[in-house]
Amino acid sequence: MQYDENGRTVQTEKERQARRKRNRRRKRIRKLIVAAGFLLVIALIAAPLVVFGLFKVKTIHLRGHMPYTNAELYDACPIKVGDNLIFADFEKAAQVMESKLPYLTDTVITRELPDTITITGETATEKVALELPGDRTYLLLDANLRIMKTFGYIPETAVVFKTPEPKSREKGEILSFVPDKDDAGIDRHEKLIDSILEIIAELEDEKIFDKIDYVDLTDPNDIRIVYDGRIMMKLGDASDLAGKIELGAQVIEQENKISTIEKGTMDLSIAKKAYFEPDFFDDGTKEETPEPQTDENGEIITEEGQQDGGEEESEANEENSRSYYQTYVEDAE
Numbered sequence: 001m002q003y004d005e006n007g008r009t010v011q012t013e014k015e016r017q018a019r020r021k022r023n024r025r026r027k028r029i030r031k032l033i034v035a036a037g038f039l040l041v042i043a044l045i046a047a048p049l050v051v052f053g054l055f056k057v058k059t060i061h062l063r064g065h066m067p068y069t070n071a072e073l074y075d076a077c078p079i080k081v082g083d084n085l086i087f088a089d090f091e092k093a094a095q096v097m098e099s100k101l102p103y104l105t106d107t108v109i110t111r112e113l114p115d116t117i118t119i120t121g122e123t124a125t126e127k128v129a130l131e132l133p134g135d136r137t138y139l140l141l142d143a144n145l146r147i148m149k150t151f152g153y154i155p156e157t158a159v160v161f162k163t164p165e166p167k168s169r170e171k172g173e174i175l176s177f178v179p180d181k182d183d184a185g186i187d188r189h190e191k192l193i194d195s196i197l198e199i200i201a202e203l204e205d206e207k208i209f210d211k212i213d214y215v216d217l218t219d220p221n222d223i224r225i226v227y228d229g230r231i232m233m234k235l236g237d238a239s240d241l242a243g244k245i246e247l248g249a250q251v252i253e254q255e256n257k258i259s260t261i262e263k264g265t266m267d268l269s270i271a272k273k274a275y276f277e278p279d280f281f282d283d284g285t286k287e288e289t290p291e292p293q294t295d296e297n298g299e300i301i302t303e304e305g306q307q308d309g310g311e312e313e314s315e316a317n318e319e320n321s322r323s324y325y326q327t328y329v330e331d332a333e
Contacts (some may be wrong), residue, residue, distance in 0.1 A: 019049065055081055057084075057117055058119055059081075059116040059117075061116060061118040064121045065102045066121045067104070068103070073097070077097055080299045085113070094109050098146065099129060099151075099174075102124065104122075105142060106121055115239060122140040125143065126158045127141060127142055127143045128142075128153040129155065129159065130163060130166060130175070131160055131161065131214075133165060138152070139166060143200065145175040145196065147174075159200075159209060159216070160213065160215070162214060162216065162217060163192065164178075164180065177192055183281055200247040201274050202241065203236045207243060212226065220237065222284070225248075227252060229257070231263065231265070232265045232266065233245075233266050234265065234266065234268060244269075247267055247268060247273075247274050251266055253276045254328070264277055273327065274327070302306045
């Protein structure tokens with residue numbers, strides 16, 4: 001470094017050139033920052049104009065096997081011609097359409113830039129005929145338990161379900177029940193929807209859904225399914241419904257090899273065990289026990305010999321009854 005006569009530093013030519021280069025570099029950076037900021041401002045102003053101005057719905061395509069007219073589908077779709085294509089909520093729009101059009105299912109709405117949406121859907125199948133009290137009518141529901149309509153007969157594709165009265169009968173709503181809490185504060189209906197869905201899925205998996213007459217869920221601790229009008233399947237409570245139905249289907253298959261008209265009751269209430277009693281259809285009703293006759297002294301009148309041998313005879317009858325049972329045990333492996 002060099003100094004003049006006053007002790008100040010004197011820059012060499014090389015140092016002056018380096019300084020000029022640094023100044024030019026700073027100027028270029030400032031210009032780039034100003035330009036970038038300007039472009040950003042333009043983008044922020046122009047982007048919404050482009051998005052909202054250009055990407056608007058002009059065309060709506062319909063695909064699939066949908067059981068409604070084009071006018072009904074267009075009217076039910078909340079996305080209309082002229083709406084913004086970029087910010088539309090397609091999933092919510094599909095849900096709205098299915099709530100308005102109960103026989104529409106598997107609805108999917110997609111965008112095709114710059115100005116088209118496509119609605120794809122199928123026809124829902126009546127899966128559940130919920131028996132309504134009193135008037136012999138049924139609430140028809142699809143596989144997702146969405147209410148389709150109230151009707152006076154059972155469709156061929158549906159199975160009757162006996163349950164507590166539903167909370168609502170409005171078309172398009174998902175099935176629900178009024179809470180029914182016990183003394184411990186537990187809602188008895190809380191798992192009823194899950195039980196219905198599980199039963200439907202397992203009956204279809206076992207390929208016996210179309211042979212089911214009805215499913216009785218009025219007592220959550222005594223669930224019953226009637227197969228082909230002749231075999232009562234007693235599942236007990238809602239624990240392991242899939243496993244119980246799977247084992248029951250296996251027993252039905254074996255019994256059908258013996259006879260396709262045989263009646264009986266199958267107890268599946270114990271996990272991985274099935275007890276089948278032929279020639280006895282237990283529909284849950286109890287026979288009324290006649291009141292015993294008494295003599296003038298108030299003593300019960302019995303047939304001769306009944307008092308002495310009654311207990312042994314009762315035990316013998318119970319033992320004979322058990323001998324009619326056939327026991328099936330699921331292979332744990």
